[in-house]
Amino acid sequence: MTTYQNLNQFNVQSSKPAHIIQNDAEALEIVQQLAHQFKNHAIQRDAERILPFEEVEAFSQSGLWAITVPKEYGGTDVSTQTLTQIIALISGVDGSLGQIPQNHFYALEVLRNNGSKDQKQKIYAEVLAGARLGNALAEFKTKAAHIRQTIIKKSEQGYIVNGEKFYCTGSIFAHRIPTLVKDENNREFLAFIPRHSEGLSIKNDWTGFGQKTTGSGTVKFENVHVDEDDVIPFDIAFSQPTLVGPFAQVIHAAIETGIARAAFEETLERIRLARPWIDSGVESSTQDPLTLFELGRIITDVRATEVLLKQAARSIEAAKPLPNAENIAKASIDVAKVRALSTEVALKASSKLIELAGSRGSQRVDGLDRFWRNARTHTLHDAARWKYYFIGNYSLNGIIPPRRGTL
Known part of the structure; x- marks a missing residue:
């Protein structure tokens, strides 16, 4: 694994064009291979804050960073459900790697809605060849988060x-x-x-x-x-009915859902290694009734989040052919539901992982804390309490939620 202390040491220009994925099934097959590859050194990257230059290059060269390019411009335009599956899987392996392409896809969605034909042809062609888009959206020194001074x-x-x-x-x-x-x-x-x-x-x-x-x-x-x-x-991405907002948010939900699923699966492995509590009267932690109770609660929550994520993705797909105020509102509310729950479940699952692993779960060499730290940091993007407010106000009073990327 190569590290780059100086950012200029790494040349972001790829030596060859990226692979072009043909369909959803191929995209899902490729991400399975990459997830296995990216799991190597994930704990070390987190512990030593080693920036994943080589992993990001492999990620984009695989063609996965171009899967939302519309078909008329040479792309695959995979379904939102496929995209969220991909983001969730990578996020479970490495939360940072799962988040890096989020703004890339967000920018491509803004381009899809607001760009001219010539602009689309230019940027889409670059992305299909392997170009990556970053982001410079938020500002740190303004009085309020929505204020821009650039x-x-x-x-x-x-x-x-x-x-x-x-x-x-x-x-x-x-x-x-x-x-x-x-x-x-x-x-x-x-x-x-x-x-x-x-x-x-x-x-x-x-x-x-x-x-x-x-x-x-x-x-x-x-x-x-x-x-x-x-x-x-x-600005017209939000003054008019577009899917830019719910699309951006459903990717965030996928990141948290992926972390929650991975934390649960790690919990299963750690329980098998843990010693039973003295009062349980059993010889193995796998038979501890209170451990099983907690485990049942976690998997129920994780599965509920995955179902809501799938429903949100379907609502976005349903609105794609002819976006209007009503179907955009429904998509936004469905996305808000999964984001509210994914926030809570990612935090709960990652915390219970350490608890049920026992004292040995605190050992730095195992890096179990990275699931919680990644979840806690990522969930600070948006306040779940406000999502519940918008959901309630829409359900009871029929008030359409605001159009923005933070709902």
């Missing part, structure tokens, strides 16, 4: 961008960094800025106790030039 201004050759972003997941590994900017009229745009643009700098300064290798640090823009055809409208 500015785009017209120039003679295109545009100039100035500003600073944080939580820029995946940008360290990216070929382009889709950046949320606003103009002098406070309109928002997404600028697909090449990674090595002059004036663009990336800091590897993410210090979260979980999701440690997502590369979610700082990206700074100092008079960065952007071509005119690399800028697309962003």
Whole structure:
């Protein structure tokens, strides 16, 4: 396993075009192979915060990063259910690896809805060849999370961008960094800025106790030039009925569901190794009645989350042919249901893993704490309490939830 202390040591330009996946079945077959591969060194990567450059390269070269490209542009356009299965499986192996492509797919969905035909042809072709998209959306120094201060201004050759972003997941590994900017009229745009643009700098300064290798640090823009055809409208993705919001959120739900499933499966293995509690009167932890009770509660919750995830994916697919206010609202609520539950279940399953493993579950060499740390860090993206509010308000009062990427 190669490590890169200097980000410039790693050349993000792939030496050959990526594989192009033909259908959903092939995508699911490939992800099974990759999951087995990515499990190697997962504990070490987390413990030592080793950025997964080689794993990300293998991930995108496999063709999995291009599976949402529409068929008319040469892609596979897999179902949302297939996409969530893929994200969940990788997230169970390594929560960081599962999250890295989330904003990549999000940017492609914004492009699908808001980009021109020429813009789609250009970016989709790059992605099919193996290009990765990072993100520079959130800002760390503003008074409120929704406030943006990164500015785009017209120039003679295109545009100039100035500003600073944080939580820029995946940008360290990216070929382009889709950046949320606003103009002098406070309109928002997404600028697909090449990674090595002059004036663009990336800091590897993410210090979260979980999701440690997502590369979610700082990206700074100092008079960065952007071509005119690399800028697309962003705000209309939410002012009009589109699937951008629920699509982004269902991937987050898949990450948490994958962590929960993997934590449960690890729990099974650890119970078989644990010693029974003295008061249980049994010779094996596999016969401990209270352990079995807790195990039954966990698998019920995990399975419920998986069912809700499947239902949310189906609602998104149902709305795809003709999105409108009603079917977008239904998709958003179905996604909110799984996100609310996946938050709680990922935390519960990962905590119970350590509890039921016993004292030996705290040993650093086994890295069992990474499931909880990854779940706790990732679930901070959105407040589950607000999802329950929107679900209740919609169910009782028929109030359509707001359109945004954080519902």
